[in-house]
Amino acid sequence: MIRHAVAEGLVVLRERAAVSVVLALALGMPIALAGVGLTLHHWLGPMAGLSGEKSSVAVLLRPRLEPSERRRWIADLSTEHPDWDISEVSSRDLAERLQRWFPYLEDLMDSGDAALPPLVEILTDNPDSVAVLEERSEVLAIGPRSSIQQTLGQVARRLALIVGVVSGVLLAGALLLAAVWVHLELYRHADEVIIMRLVGATEATIRGPFLVAVALPGLVAGVLSAVGSVATVAGLSRLTTALGLSAMSIPPTILVAQVATGVLLPVLAAIITLARHAADAIEG
Amino acid sequence: MIRLRSVSKEYERRTILSALDLQIDAGEFVFLTGPSGAGKTTLLRLLYAAERPTEGEVWVAGRRVDEMMGSRLPLLRRKIGVIFQDFKLLRRKTVLENITFVLRIHGVAPREAHRRAMKVLRRLGLQHRQAALPDALSGGEQQRVAIARALAYQPRLILADEPTGNLDADLASELLSLLCDINYQGATVLVATHDQAILESIPARTLVLHQGQVHYDGMWPP
Numbered sequence: 001m002i003r004h005a006v007a008e009g010l011v012v013l014r015e016r017a018a019v020s021v022v023l024a025l026a027l028g029m030p031i032a033l034a035g036v037g038l039t040l041h042h043w044l045g046p047m048a049g050l051s052g053e054k055s056s057v058a059v060l061l062r063p064r065l066e067p068s069e070r071r072r073w074i075a076d077l078s079t080e081h082p083d084w085d086i087s088e089v090s091s092r093d094l095a096e097r098l099q100r101w102f103p104y105l106e107d108l109m110d111s112g113d114a115a116l117p118p119l120v121e122i123l124t125d126n127p128d129s130v131a132v133l134e135e136r137s138e139v140l141a142i143g144p145r146s147s148i149q150q151t152l153g154q155v156a157r158r159l160a161l162i163v164g165v166v167s168g169v170l171l172a173g174a175l176l177l178a179a180v181w182v183h184l185e186l187y188r189h190a191d192e193v194i195i196m197r198l199v200g201a202t203e204a205t206i207r208g209p210f211l212v213a214v215a216l217p218g219l220v221a222g223v224l225s226a227v228g229s230v231a232t233v234a235g236l237s238r239l240t241t242a243l244g245l246s247a248m249s250i251p252p253t254i255l256v257a258q259v260a261t262g263v264l265l266p267v268l269a270a271i272i273t274l275a276r277h278a279a280d281a282i283e284g
Numbered sequence: 285m286i287r288l289r290s291v292s293k294e295y296e297r298r299t300i301l302s303a304l305d306l307q308i309d310a311g312e313f314v315f316l317t318g319p320s321g322a323g324k325t326t327l328l329r330l331l332y333a334a335e336r337p338t339e340g341e342v343w344v345a346g347r348r349v350d351e352m353m354g355s356r357l358p359l360l361r362r363k364i365g366v367i368f369q370d371f372k373l374l375r376r377k378t379v380l381e382n383i384t385f386v387l388r389i390h391g392v393a394p395r396e397a398h399r400r401a402m403k404v405l406r407r408l409g410l411q412h413r414q415a416a417l418p419d420a421l422s423g424g425e426q427q428r429v430a431i432a433r434a435l436a437y438q439p440r441l442i443l444a445d446e447p448t449g450n451l452d453a454d455l456a457s458e459l460l461s462l463l464c465d466i467n468y469q470g471a472t473v474l475v476a477t478h479d480q481a482i483l484e485s486i487p488a489r490t491l492v493l494h495q496g497q498v499h500y501d502g503m504w505p506p
Contacts (some may be wrong), residue, residue, distance in 0.1 A: 003383075004388060004389075011376070015470070166465075191375070192374055192375070192376070194372075195372045195373070195374055196374075196389075197357070197358075197360060197361075197368065198332065198372065199361065199366075199385075199386045199389070199433070200332065200358045200359070200360075200361035200362035200390070201358060201388055201389045202358045202389070203355070205389055
């Protein structure tokens with residue numbers, strides 16, 4: 001009955017082409033916005049300390065420090081500055097963080113992971129206080145710690161909140177549109193639904209076309225939003241590299257999540273609508 | 285095949301069927317007649333579970349249908365071929381698609397569904413109308429499509445509600461002979477009609493409904 005669901009779903013889409021285009025756009029915009037917002041959050045997160053009101057400052061240590069010495073140094077520093085939240089960047093994330101904090105070390109990074117110096121990140125509400133470490137012999141360099149970082153963090157946090165709320169509201173509106181559309185289509189096809197039930201069609205056969213009718217615009221919305229996000233992030237990335245900041249890229253998980261959200265959320269809205277109203281529309 | 289025990293049906297305090305007891309065995313050909321409003325259509329609707337009785341038990345093909353859960357109704361309805369008084373054809377589907385659709389939901393493969401649909405359309409003289417939409421057909425043609433759809437999957441039980449209402453005498457006679465053929469092949473057939481000519485054309489068990497009860501049960505004419 002999948003073939004029947006697809007064929008009938010396409011008929012519904014053809015009959016209501018304008019609505020399906022509006023639905024695809026209504027779904028695609030908030031999903032694209034959320035994708036760009038998440039990418040920005042992902043990119044700014046380590047720099048601007050998005051987890052709270054604090055900012056993160058990177059401290060590059062001398063490569064000759066042994067792991068045990070580094071751990072002792074971090075422990076001593078934590079005792080000395082209890083208001084700092086100090087963590088060592090794992091070897092897995094080292095290259096990416098170095099590129100983000102110290103883009104001028106590109107040549108060093110090209111030489112391979114083994115040559116990369118250890119890096120710690122200090123989360124603090126006073127980034128300038130980290131400057132005292134400049135005189136320590138263990139420290140090679142300190143990353144950006146100006147108040148711009150804090151401002152950037154605050155802006156980024158507010159931006160993330162605004163993007164989240166706007167995306168959520170737009171997405172809720174799009175899902176409401178999908179639910180109302182399915183509801184209206186169900187009543188428009190009420191006679192057919194009654195006949196299908198009377199000749200022995202199962203609920204899956206009856207409801208399948210309606211689910212396909214929202215899943216296909218949802219798929220288009222998901223793909224368009226992913227493409228739109230990639231293009232937007234590419235544009236932003238050109239801007240950030242021109243400003244001497246690290247490049248920005250959209251994580252593949254976000255792209256997959258966008259397509260999945262595009263398909264699954266309207267289908268879920270349709271399932272709920274059909275469960276609530278399918279029985280009302282049918283006498284038999 | 286069909287058993288009703290003390291079945292009553294009321295609509296808004298109006299009694300349609302009253303403590304009705306009835307048994308129809310597998311392979312029988314039965315006419316159901318009575319004046320308008322006697323409860324013929326209601327009785328048929330109880331059998332394919334489009335209605336539930338106010339009281340009593342309705343058994344079809346060994347299953348109690350008045351207590352059947354909604355999820356099991358499709359399986360019951362696939363055993364029954366119903367010829368509806370108002371045809372109930374899918375308006376957006378062609379004549380051929382109306383029939384293949386039902387066959388497909390019975391699990392018949394597309395090619396086989398097409399073959400069987402064409403066979404039954406030829407039998408009813410509708411092969412030349414296979415691509416037409418129901419609204420382009422005459423009442424008689426729509427009636428024959430409804431019959432073709434009910435017969436296509438060779439059900440064990442056929443319920444026909446005024447199946448000759450839109451047919452001329454020749455076509456009505458042809459339809460009855462078709463139903464007799466199907467009955468001869470083993471299907472149980474229950475035909476609701478108020479057409480005296482039809483009742484007299486075939487010697488068969490006849491149930492006369494009057495004021496919600498079986499007023500007469502025997503061969504017709506009495």
